[in-house]
Amino acid sequence: MIEARGLTKVYRDTTAVDGLDFRVEPGHVTGFLGPNGAGKSTTMRMILGLDRPTSGSVKVNGREYQGLVWPLHQVGALLDARAVHPGRSAYNHLRSLAAANGIARIRVDEVLETVGLTGVARKRVGGFSLGMSQRLGIAGALLGDPGVLLFDEPVNGLDPDGILWIRTLMRSLAAEGRTVLVSSHLMSEMALTADRLLIIGEGRLLADSAMNELIARHSAGRVEVRAADPLRLADDLRARGGRVEAGADGMLLVMGLGSVRIGEAAAAGGHVLHQLRDVTASLEEAYFRLTEDSVTYRAPVPA
Numbered sequence: 001m002i003e004a005r006g007l008t009k010v011y012r013d014t015t016a017v018d019g020l021d022f023r024v025e026p027g028h029v030t031g032f033l034g035p036n037g038a039g040k041s042t043t044m045r046m047i048l049g050l051d052r053p054t055s056g057s058v059k060v061n062g063r064e065y066q067g068l069v070w071p072l073h074q075v076g077a078l079l080d081a082r083a084v085h086p087g088r089s090a091y092n093h094l095r096s097l098a099a100a101n102g103i104a105r106i107r108v109d110e111v112l113e114t115v116g117l118t119g120v121a122r123k124r125v126g127g128f129s130l131g132m133s134q135r136l137g138i139a140g141a142l143l144g145d146p147g148v149l150l151f152d153e154p155v156n157g158l159d160p161d162g163i164l165w166i167r168t169l170m171r172s173l174a175a176e177g178r179t180v181l182v183s184s185h186l187m188s189e190m191a192l193t194a195d196r197l198l199i200i201g202e203g204r205l206l207a208d209s210a211m212n213e214l215i216a217r218h219s220a221g222r223v224e225v226r227a228a229d230p231l232r233l234a235d236d237l238r239a240r241g242g243r244v245e246a247g248a249d250g251m252l253l254v255m256g257l258g259s260v261r262i263g264e265a266a267a268a269g270g271h272v273l274h275q276l277r278d279v280t281a282s283l284e285e286a287y288f289r290l291t292e293d294s295v296t297y298r299a300p301v302p303a
């Protein structure tokens with residue numbers, strides 16, 4: 001479990017992380033989302049003791065990173081996959097990491113097998129593709145068999161097979177009862193991988209909830225309706241206070257009434273309905289609504 005209380009990081013004139021309170025629980029894949037510059041990497045670095053909070057705290061299994069005994073056994077992380085000496089072999093890189101952390105040599109072979117790098121274990125890391133480097137970074141994270149895992153943009157550079165592999169791996173690590181925190185900008189991938197979400201903007205918490213609750217909250221009240229006489233139905237629904245937009249093929253998108261009241265209005269007005277469907281937001285839509293006021297870097301829309 002990871003727990004932050006009033007976690008704050010100020011760099012000179014930038015407040016990168018601003019009073020974050022959250023808990024990341026075991027048994028879930030928690031997606032860590034937010035626009036560029038929101039403070040995700042800074043938060044992850046503070047979890048891993050690579051940066052000190054200006055105020056507040058963040059603890060792994062009840063202790064700040066500096067207080068962890070054999071930290072690699074408690075928390076593993078993939079931050080920057082390219083941060084490995086290029087002249088070393090994958091095996092030697094993991095072997096020295098294991099030796100420095102009291103981890104048995106046999107575990108190196110195990111994690112190489114898990115990430116599918118056994119065949120290239122003796123090759124120099126400098127010749128690895130980005131996808132292979134990601135796998136090596138994940139092997140390093142798994143080396144100490146930790147209960148808490150952090151992945152910063154883990155699917156970066158992976159091909160579709162690799163993406164499916166990491167998705168399955170993260171879900172199985174959570175199913176084993178581990179705490180898995182993963183940052184990504186790929187909403188479609190997050191929607192398939194995470195079951196909880198932590199969303200931040202400008203260093204502040206915007207949402208901490210289950211994926212399905214967040215999507216339901218941002219879907220509320222939008223209903224797609226098809227009727228034999230859409231123009232007359234639209235008038236009746238507007239008269240009852242609904243906001244109605246015309247979609248393709250005579251479809252109506254109705255906001256502010258809900259499917260029960262729309263059904264009742266249709267019955268009262270003698271309308272023939274062909275379809276009445278609550279519209280579910282995508283994670284991407286929910287994310288845009290939550291973060292629209294806290295995007296720091298936004299390019300102008302081309303004319």
Ligand SMILES: Nc1ncnc2c1ncn2[C@@H]1O[C@H](COP(=O)(O)OP(=O)(O)OP(=O)(O)O)[C@@H](O)[C@H]1O
Nearest residue numbers: 011014015016034035036037038039040041042043
């Ligand atoms: N070492 C540093 N010194 C000064 N400012 C920093 C430092 N590290 C991060 N920042 C600033 O803190 C803010 C948060 O940055 P951070 O990298 O944590 O965001 P992020 O959410 O990980 O962004 P991205 O999605 O682009 O990776 C940014 O404004 C960034 O410029």
